[in-house]
Every structure is written in structure tokens, then in C-alpha cells.
Amino acid sequence: MNESLMDTFKRYYADYRSAANVDESFADAYHAISYHVIDQTEQLANQGSLEDIQQLMREFRELRFSEGSSTDALKEHFEQELVQKVLDR
DSSP states (O other): OOOHHHHHHHHHHHHHHSSSSSHHHHHHHHHHHHHHHHHHHHHHHHHHHHTHHHHHHHHHHHHHHHHHHHHHHHHHHHHHHHHHHHHOO
């Protein structure tokens, strides 16, 4: 697992953001990351990688906590990072 779950979430958000508004993009990215976690868990289980599954679950709980505690703040943070990436190009 090279990319953190939060980085994957941000990447999904950026992809969706090119076609939708902030709220829609965030919701779509959250749904996508949930499916990503399910797929990753299945792959890791097939490999017998219990430690990697546990790490993935910790990251997902942290992400859910971040998302649940202040969705607006997280959206704003994602937007700022996205704008910064565009400016850096």
C-alpha cells in the first residue's frame, strides 16, 4: 500500500471535482473511497495480510472521524490543496 487512504480520497475528490461542485464531488469521493476500502480489504485478505488490513481499517476510521467531525473544514482543505496544485503547475 503505497498511497495513504487520505491521499486516495483527495485524488478521488480532485477527479470528481473537475465535473461537479464541491458537495457532490466530496460525496462521490467518499462513496468511492468506501468501495476502495472494500476492494482493498478483499485483496489483502486473499493475500493473508492481516497487518495491512488492520492498517487500512485504522486509516478508514481516521478518515471517517475527520469526515464526520467537520465535513466543511475537510472540504475546504481539499479545495485549498486542489487550488494550490493548479497554481503550482
